[in-house]
């Protein structure tokens with residue numbers, strides 16, 4: 592298995608809709624194994640294929656949950672059904688997300704408290720479960736990547752402005768930028 596470089600805000604594959612997986616073959620399963628490896632090396636709770644430069648509808652997660660769902664898994668061609676998202680301002684302490692492709696930053700946003708998650712594993716077997724709370728949030732965050740969206744694109748004005756300022760300061764927003772989990776310093780300060 593191989594740890595792959597993680598794409599950063601501005602890389603075009605992050606900002607366009609990923610395409611459906613059509614063949615469940617060894618190549619797909621190798622890609623999924625590499626995604627798990629990269630997710631672990633980055634100490635992350637989830638990773639979507641566009642984040643390793645692949646425009647396919649695949650994400651992996653590693654998140655212990657109270658929903659009776661395996662704590663680690665893959666979703667290929669996922670479909671999400673969501674409960675209503677609150678229109679209240681997000682809590683800056685409780686509702687905070689981060690993203691490997693906007694490294695080192697955290698901003699709050701509202702998400703649905705409940706999601707039904709359907710899709711396939713790497714062998715084409717159907718997956719169907721319900722996720723609540725933070726697990727539901729992880730599902731929504733990763734799914735967004737497959738539609739060319741980062742959580743940054745969902746921020747309310749005040750946080751969107753801060754995020755764009757930070758991107759400019761870091762020199763992001765241009766193609767070709769990546770960072771290497773396990774090699775570059777952990778942007779979120781986890782220990783290795």
Ligand code: ZN
Nearest residue numbers: 689690691692
């Ligand atoms: Zn992300």
